[in-house]
Each structure stands twice: as C-alpha cells, then as structure tokens.
Amino acid sequence: MMAGGNARYVRYIAIAIFTLALFYFVSNSKYDAAAIRAGITKAGGSTQTETQQPPTDGSSGDTKQPPQQKPPQQKPPVKNNKDGEISTTKKPPAGDAKEYPLALSPEDPKWDVDLVGIAPGPRMNATFVSLARNSDVWDIARSIRQVEDRFNRRYNYDWVFLNDKPFDATFKKVTSSLVSGNTYYGEIPKEHWSFPEWIDQEKAKKVREDMAERNIIYGDSISYRHMCRFESGFFFRQPLMLNYEYYWRVEPSIELYCDIHYDPFRVMAETGKKYSFVLSLYEYVETIKTLWDSTKKFMKNHPEHIAEDNSMGFLSDDNGDSYNHCHFWSNFEIGNLDWLRSKPYMDYFESLDQDGGFFYERWGDAPVHSIAAGLLLNKSEIHFFNDIAYWHVPFTHCPTGEKTRLALQCHCNPKENFDWKGYSCTSRFFDINGIAKPEGYENQQD
Numbered sequence: 001m002m003a004g005g006n007a008r009y010v011r012y013i014a015i016a017i018f019t020l021a022l023f024y025f026v027s028n029s030k031y032d033a034a035a036i037r038a039g040i041t042k043a044g045g046s047t048q049t050e051t052q053q054p055p056t057d058g059s060s061g062d063t064k065q066p067p068q069q070k071p072p073q074q075k076p077p078v079k080n081n082k083d084g085e086i087s088t089t090k091k092p093p094a095g096d097a098k099e100y101p102l103a104l105s106p107e108d109p110k111w112d113v114d115l116v117g118i119a120p121g122p123r124m125n126a127t128f129v130s131l132a133r134n135s136d137v138w139d140i141a142r143s144i145r146q147v148e149d150r151f152n153r154r155y156n157y158d159w160v161f162l163n164d165k166p167f168d169a170t171f172k173k174v175t176s177s178l179v180s181g182n183t184y185y186g187e188i189p190k191e192h193w194s195f196p197e198w199i200d201q202e203k204a205k206k207v208r209e210d211m212a213e214r215n216i217i218y219g220d221s222i223s224y225r226h227m228c229r230f231e232s233g234f235f236f237r238q239p240l241m242l243n244y245e246y247y248w249r250v251e252p253s254i255e256l257y258c259d260i261h262y263d264p265f266r267v268m269a270e271t272g273k274k275y276s277f278v279l280s281l282y283e284y285v286e287t288i289k290t291l292w293d294s295t296k297k298f299m300k301n302h303p304e305h306i307a308e309d310n311s312m313g314f315l316s317d318d319n320g321d322s323y324n325h326c327h328f329w330s331n332f333e334i335g336n337l338d339w340l341r342s343k344p345y346m347d348y349f350e351s352l353d354q355d356g357g358f359f360y361e362r363w364g365d366a367p368v369h370s371i372a373a374g375l376l377l378n379k380s381e382i383h384f385f386n387d388i389a390y391w392h393v394p395f396t397h398c399p400t401g402e403k404t405r406l407a408l409q410c411h412c413n414p415k416e417n418f419d420w421k422g423y424s425c426t427s428r429f430f431d432i433n434g435i436a437k438p439e440g441y442e443n444q445q446d
C-alpha cells in the first residue's frame with residue numbers, strides 16, 4: 001500500500017514537470033514569433049497577417065460587387081496624437097509584386113484595379129444634372145473630375161446633361177469618360193427654351209437695352225434669360241429626368257474641397273429633405289424688382305400651397321410685406337424632383353411665368369427656387385450641407401471647424417468661407433431654424 005502510494009506521487013510530480021516544461025516552450029516560441037513579425041513589418045515587407053487583409057482601396061473585383069455588399073475595411077485608422085489633433089496613419093499597401101504587377105498602360109493587366117472602391121449600402125433613385133453648352137466641355141470636365149474624386153467614384157450615380165442644342169461627339173466622349181455612372185444626353189425642346197407667346201417682344205427688348213446701358217450683368221442676354229426660366233420651370237420635367245427622384249445640380253468650373261464621406265442623396269431621403277444648399281446671399285435687386293409682388297399675388301391666390309411651418313423669416317424681415325433678397329445659391333443644389341413636379345411648385349412657376357418677369361426683368365432661378373422652398377416647404381425640409389465644401393466664382397463655402405476640415409481632407413482656405421460674412425444669409429438660416437452656429441464662426445465674420 002505504502003509503495004503503491006509513493007509511486008503515484010512520483011507520477012504526479014513527473015506530469016507536473018512535463019506540463020511546466022511544455023508551457024515554457026510554447027510561451028517562449030510565441031514571443032519569438034511576435035518579435036520576428038514586428039521586425040519584418042518595420043522593414044516594409046509583408047506579413048502573413050497583412051496579406052490576409054484587403055490589399056488597398058477597392059481591390060480587384062470590388063467594382064463588380066453590387067453596392068449592397070460590404071466591401072473590405074478601407075479607411076486607415078484615425079487617431080488623436082499628443083496635441084489632440086487628428087492624424088491619419090497610413091500604411092503602404094500590402095501585397096507582393098507578383099500578385100500586383102506594375103500596370104503602366106491601359107493594356108496592362110489590373111490597370112484600373114486600385115482606383116475605385118465602391119461604397120457599401122443602398123443607392124437612391126438620383127442623378128447629377130448639368131445644363132451645358134458644347135463650348136462648356138472643359139469647364140464641366142473640371143467639375144465632373146472634382147465630383148468624382150471627392151464622392152461619386154465610390155457611388156457611381158448617373159449624370160444627365162441637358163442642352164438647347166445637340167451635344168457634339170467631343171462633349172459626349174469627354175464627359176462619359178469622366179463619369180463613373182451612366183451618362184445621358186438630352187436636347188431641350190424649343191418650347192422650353194423660347195419666349196412664351198404672351199411676352200411682348202418690344203417691351204422685352206427695351207428692358208435688355210436699358211439693362212445693357214446700366215451694365216447689369218447678363219442684363220442684355222436673351223440666352224441667359226432662357227436659361228433662368230428653364231432652370232426655374234423645366235429641367236425637372238425633361239424626359240430623362242422623369243426617371244429620378246433626386247438631383248444634384250453641377251455647373252461648369254466649380255470646385256469641391258473636401259471628401260464627401262456619406263451619400264448626400266441618402267441624407268435627403270432618410271431625413272425627409274426636399275431642398276438643400278451650401279451658400280446663400282442677397283440677390284442683385286435690379287434683376288428682380290417685381291418678383292416679390294408676383295409672389296404675393298401667388299400667395300393670395302393659393303393660400304393652400306403655403307406650408308404651415310415655412311421659412312418666411314429667411315425671406316422677409318417684415319413678415320412677408322417685403323423681400324429681403326435672401327436666396328440659396330442654386331448653382332449648387334441637391335433636391336427632390338417630385339417636389340418640383342408637384343402642384344404647389346408648378347402653380348408657383350406658372351404664375352411667375354405668366355407675369356413675364358423672366359423677360360421683362362431678369363429673374364434668376366436662384367431666388368425662384370429659394371422663395372418656393374421658403375414658402376412651400378416646411379423648415380425641416382430644407383438642409384444646409386456644411387460638409388460639402390464648394391466654390392463657384394466668386395464665393396466659397398469652406399466648412400467651419402478645423403476638426404471637420406482635417407477629417408474630410410479639405411483643401412480650402414477657411415478664411416475664404418463666405419458663410420458668416422455680411423453678405424451671406426446663412427446666419428439668418430441658422431437663426432430662424434434655431435440651430436447653434438458652429439464653433440469658431442465669430443472669427444470668420446470678415
């Protein structure tokens with residue numbers, strides 16, 4: 001009994017020693033492996049762990065995935081450094097040279113593999129839209145490149161081009177090569193780009209001559225007037241536009257200064273917005289002398305169209321008696337086409353069109369859209385996109401707040417931000433909506 005008991009103790013001790021030895025070797029070998037891997041990474045080579053991750057933004061096959069499919073993690077981690085500023089840690093892409101051969105010309109394999117990473121998530125029924133002449137081709141090309149680089153290369157929304165003349169082959173070739181979505185080209189019918197029969201041609205001519213004498217910008221232009229009327233009442237009714245619910249208007253020679261990280265169309269759809277802007281200002285009074293009188297007449301004739309919680313406070317300082325000339329700058333707009341096609345908007349446009357101010361004055365589509373949005377929509381349906389940094393000669397919207405600008409990799413000069421300067425109406429928009437102004441706005445007032 002005693003001898004059997006001793007043998008058991010010896011066996012227990014032997015097992016314990018063996019287990020300890022095993023644990024020692026295993027833990028030691030783990031330590032070695034970690035140290036070696038760290039050494040390789042520093043030298044710039046690849047490791048097992050890294051090659052299992054996606055090589056770079058939008059690796060091969062990504063472009064063919066439906067947008068709903070979740071793509072690999074694409075953003076490098078963002079972290080705060082010692083000073084609390086945002087910094088982005090960027091690693092060189094992993095993958096060996098054999099798997100990713102240098103592609104120096106379009107004929108080489110994998111030429112366009114790394115350029116486009118498709119954003120996950122749903123797409124809205126939306127399109128970009130540009131009214132342009134054939135001669136605008138290089139200016140619109142510049143705009144498209146900006147929009148694609150900062151946003152659409154990851155979303156691939158369509159682009160509709162409209163013109164009062166047929167687009168030529170160069171225009172189509174250049175623009176379709178730049179747009180990542182489908183491109184469509186529409187010719188505007190004559191009735192949407194001409195004088196309505198009720199316009200007194202003599203009277204209209206005298207106005208143009210008078211405005212030319214007084215050096216009112218575009219005052220003597222007939223085509224500019226057709227353009228303003230078309231943008232006010234017809235672009236959303238073109239057959240190509242009937243396919244869509246949301247639009248984003250893009251003009252030639254604009255700039256986008258920051259990455260757009262989310263889908264603005266989706267913001268519109270999911271938060272019930274119908275109209276949006278990035279810049280607002282006072283209209284040149286000489287061009288819209290009787291626009292408010294016409295608007296008041298419309299309000300009287302159609303009280304049923306005026307929204308209960310409207311933005312009259314943005315448009316008027318005396319509760320609607322007179323217009324303060326504030327408007328959203330319509331060379332940028334993201335909006336809902338169904339709203340523009342709705343009875344309230346159409347009744348407003350037709351009432352203005354009958355009054356003839358597109359030709360007897362020089363009413364712009366910006367005040368027309370703005371007054372319509374201000375009166376026919378509830379406040380909650382109008383959105384200010386602080387994140388979309390934008391320039392159209394001569395004004396800049398550069399997001400207020402350094403944190404935002406760094407995170408969005410903006411390249412605009414914050415000093416040029418127009419938002420809080422005296423001639424902007426954006427401050428008023430914040431006030432009537434009870435939105436707190438962003439930190440630092442006081443330093444950008446002049």
Ligand SMILES: Nc1nc2c(ncn2[C@@H]2O[C@H](COP(=O)(O)OP(=O)(O)OP(=O)(O)O)[C@@H](O)[C@H]2O)c(=O)[nH]1
Nearest residue numbers: 131132133136162163164223224227251252331393
């Ligand atoms: N097809 C066509 N498009 C036009 C015509 N006139 C203007 N446009 C377009 O209408 C939009 C507004 O015209 P712009 O000339 O940019 O007018 P603006 O923005 O008031 O003035 P700018 O300071 O010159 O930009 C742009 O997208 C132009 O390309 C025209 O006669 N035909």
Ligand SMILES: [Mg+2]
Nearest residue numbers: 251252331392
């Ligand atoms: Mg323009």
